[in-house]
Amino acid sequence: MAAMVNAWRWWWGILLAFFLVGLSWLFLPLPFIIEVLIFSIYTMGCSFLLGRVGFISFGQPAYLAAGAYGTAFYLFYFGSNPYVGILIGILSGLAVSGIVGPLFVRLRSDYFALVNLALAVIIYYLMQKVLAGITKGDNGLWFLTNIASTPVLDLGKPDHFFIFSILVALAIWAFYKYLDDSVFGACCLATKINEDKLKFLGYSNYGVRLLAFVIANTTTALAGAMYAVYLGFVSPEITSPARAADPVVVTILGGTGTLFGPLVGAIAYTGMKDVISKLIGNWELFIGFLLVFIMLAGEKGIWGTLQPWLERLFSRKKASPAAGEGAGARQ
Amino acid sequence: MPPLDGVAAGTGELLAVRGLNVSYGESKVLFDVNLHIGANEIVACVGRNGAGKSTLLKSIAGFLKLNSGTVTCNRVNLVGRMSYDIAKMGIKYVPQDKKVFSDLTVQENLELGSYATKDYNWDRVTDYFPKLKALMERKAGFLSGGERQMLMIARALLGHPKLLLIDEPTEGLAPSIVSHLREVFRELNKAAALVIVEQNLPLVCAIANRVYALKEGRIVAELADAASIRADVCEKYL
Amino acid sequence: MSAQLLTSGVIFGLSIGSIFFLMAIGLSLCFGLMRIISLDQLLYYSVGAYLTYSLTLVTGNVWLGVLGGVVVAGIVSFAVERLIFRRIYERELTFSMITSFGVLIGGIGVIKFFWGVVPRPVPVPLMAQIDIIGTEVPVYRLIVVAIAFLVYAGIWLFLNRTITGKAIRAGIENVEHVEGLGINVSRLFTITFIIAGALSGLAGGLHAPLIMVDPSMGLEVLAFVFMVVIIGGLGSIKGTLISAFIVGQVVSLGSLIYAPLAQMAPFAIMLLILLVKPTGLYGSPLLKR
Numbered sequence: 001m002a003a004m005v006n007a008w009r010w011w012w013g014i015l016l017a018f019f020l021v022g023l024s025w026l027f028l029p030l031p032f033i034i035e036v037l038i039f040s041i042y043t044m045g046c047s048f049l050l051g052r053v054g055f056i057s058f059g060q061p062a063y064l065a066a067g068a069y070g071t072a073f074y075l076f077y078f079g080s081n082p083y084v085g086i087l088i089g090i091l092s093g094l095a096v097s098g099i100v101g102p103l104f105v106r107l108r109s110d111y112f113a114l115v116n117l118a119l120a121v122i123i124y125y126l127m128q129k130v131l132a133g134i135t136k137g138d139n140g141l142w143f144l145t146n147i148a149s150t151p152v153l154d155l156g157k158p159d160h161f162f163i164f165s166i167l168v169a170l171a172i173w174a175f176y177k178y179l180d181d182s183v184f185g186a187c188c189l190a191t192k193i194n195e196d197k198l199k200f201l202g203y204s205n206y207g208v209r210l211l212a213f214v215i216a217n218t219t220t221a222l223a224g225a226m227y228a229v230y231l232g233f234v235s236p237e238i239t240s241p242a243r244a245a246d247p248v249v250v251t252i253l254g255g256t257g258t259l260f261g262p263l264v265g266a267i268a269y270t271g272m273k274d275v276i277s278k279l280i281g282n283w284e285l286f287i288g289f290l291l292v293f294i295m296l297a298g299e300k301g302i303w304g305t306l307q308p309w310l311e312r313l314f315s316r317k318k319a320s321p322a323a324g325e326g327a328g329a330r331q
Numbered sequence: 332m333p334p335l336d337g338v339a340a341g342t343g344e345l346l347a348v349r350g351l352n353v354s355y356g357e358s359k360v361l362f363d364v365n366l367h368i369g370a371n372e373i374v375a376c377v378g379r380n381g382a383g384k385s386t387l388l389k390s391i392a393g394f395l396k397l398n399s400g401t402v403t404c405n406r407v408n409l410v411g412r413m414s415y416d417i418a419k420m421g422i423k424y425v426p427q428d429k430k431v432f433s434d435l436t437v438q439e440n441l442e443l444g445s446y447a448t449k450d451y452n453w454d455r456v457t458d459y460f461p462k463l464k465a466l467m468e469r470k471a472g473f474l475s476g477g478e479r480q481m482l483m484i485a486r487a488l489l490g491h492p493k494l495l496l497i498d499e500p501t502e503g504l505a506p507s508i509v510s511h512l513r514e515v516f517r518e519l520n521k522a523a524a525l526v527i528v529e530q531n532l533p534l535v536c537a538i539a540n541r542v543y544a545l546k547e548g549r550i551v552a553e554l555a556d557a558a559s560i561r562a563d564v565c566e567k568y569l
Numbered sequence: 570m571s572a573q574l575l576t577s578g579v580i581f582g583l584s585i586g587s588i589f590f591l592m593a594i595g596l597s598l599c600f601g602l603m604r605i606i607s608l609d610q611l612l613y614y615s616v617g618a619y620l621t622y623s624l625t626l627v628t629g630n631v632w633l634g635v636l637g638g639v640v641v642a643g644i645v646s647f648a649v650e651r652l653i654f655r656r657i658y659e660r661e662l663t664f665s666m667i668t669s670f671g672v673l674i675g676g677i678g679v680i681k682f683f684w685g686v687v688p689r690p691v692p693v694p695l696m697a698q699i700d701i702i703g704t705e706v707p708v709y710r711l712i713v714v715a716i717a718f719l720v721y722a723g724i725w726l727f728l729n730r731t732i733t734g735k736a737i738r739a740g741i742e743n744v745e746h747v748e749g750l751g752i753n754v755s756r757l758f759t760i761t762f763i764i765a766g767a768l769s770g771l772a773g774g775l776h777a778p779l780i781m782v783d784p785s786m787g788l789e790v791l792a793f794v795f796m797v798v799i800i801g802g803l804g805s806i807k808g809t810l811i812s813a814f815i816v817g818q819v820v821s822l823g824s825l826i827y828a829p830l831a832q833m834a835p836f837a838i839m840l841l842i843l844l845v846k847p848t849g850l851y852g853s854p855l856l857k858r
Contacts, residue, residue: 056663107847110606110662114795121792122836245674288675295668418751432739439735446732447751
């Protein structure tokens, strides 16, 4: 019985969030929700890196492209099963982050950000010009018609894809919550706050960071793979450096390092994008000023500001008498 | 901000600190610290490592934000002022780290000290440390520890400061240099008040008029007369 | 490869390296003194280029345009420093990275608003060519290289012979000690930031006649400037000069050998150097304040 209660306590937040998302299907257009879901998975990696490990990456598009193009190559040239395609995309992301990870993770945070951005630019250039033979350059790869129907969930159909996305997002969220609660999660935080202490405890900062890097970027690649299957089309645009700000903005908008930040941020961002681009065509102007404003005003983001408030609201029953000022109590 | 004159009317008190509370991030370091410095005193601050001595000096000099408390110099409030404004007011902080600008020459180091104070009389300040006169063209990175300490103090002396906050000057230095510094401090005291944070108790006992003992962020004792300023008394409070 | 091809390749590499150098100095100085990553330098580059375009259109004189570009870039960077960066100096490094990236993107939006998205051409001020070892080399490119060296000399003189420059060098070592001497470091920061912005504007203005001016031009050179800064090491002017020219030559000569890989070669070099020296060739370690 206690086990069930514990399980419920662990799961209720995630289940509620995704239940609400699922419910919104009745009110909001499907493309919007699917975009929000995929985008929030994309941001999750970035948020994890920034919030838990303390590394900012301006190069998330690189790993997004790795996943997207991995899937695209498979579905364009080799097969037609979208599930396999997504798997290939994930593996591509794993491969890329596994290759560059060992080097990138050694760098200090500013070099890390720049180097990731350089990677994104390189991949952009690769896909656009160098490998144009197989990527068809700016025209992109079109493979919507290649996607075969699959049993249970036919990913070619938007409705089914939506269900698939929710399930995947749920799984991802559960996974990251598990990470958060695990020793690994604590290590990540520790590596951000106090490297030396972690070393003395016997953990390898490098190892923790590398694992976190690979996990985060493979998640990003998964998002890329999902984009590929959903749109049936991939072009170098997906890794253009202009889009490098997107996951960062969403992460901060939603609240760095919080579990639901990416979801909240993605909703806000995608919503704003639709509204704003109808009002003013100039997306960069808006996003740039928004980012600066958020940074100056307070880096907690929407969810980050709400979360402590909500926590206080829900745990009022458990409130303990305020502890006296620790050291000052000594006479 | 014009440089301050020596003595506030009547009390002879140059610096007054009341109810000082300082934190580093989440952890509190100084608790309700009160002290005062007279215009011609040498006041020593003793205490274990981590007691908060450097924090105290840094807070007075404007490098740290206070949680609460007041710091006044001749009744002029120092809290909230930029560190460089406080320096221009005649309160100079000499840090513990024995770092000088290593890429610049000794002369250029002094030049930087002269820039804000408009005091280019390098001869006067190097009179206290004649060794430096020969080293003017040397890049400061090549100086020994003792020479660097001398340069830091010389640099701080430009502009005729009224109050010197000196953080562990004799740490790691040879005894001959320590005695030299002892005499220099006595000389300096003729024109300025000194607050010296030190672990070197013999030195403290030789030159200090008063001693504050700091323990875990609080003042636990103030030794005000010559008789009680003895090494064994100080040690009790460490 | 013929000597002529090599010569023009080297000259091309020198001129593009000069552009990178002018921009990288700004990034390097801002990091060294203020411990911020100022990605918005790429915006001042674009500002310089666009002002050059507009002023050339109005006055017919490209050099006047470049001058105007430098001045306006300096003014814009001053405004950004006062309004934005001043509030974030004490924060950690990632903060400045994100904020400056926001300024960069927002600034691109502003540029789009005023000038639209269509790429604009800027005429080359001197169409003359000079004969070197049998190759026709555009004099303009040589002038660009000459200007870069003049700037290097100027920066060197500034940092080594003026008191402000010495204060900046001292501040790169230890800002707190400089403060303790009564020097207004806030003003020092502003001066450094304006110098960086003006130099980036100069880079943009000089580069404009060689390429088309378009809103995302800042993003296109972004990667290369980063690689120059990382290879040379943040905080070192000498390192920046050396790595700017290395990258310039690699891109230029590389494209003569095998075009597609030329753009990617600097990236490979950067990775190699980082493997051996994680802070770049002459980089200063991140000193905690």
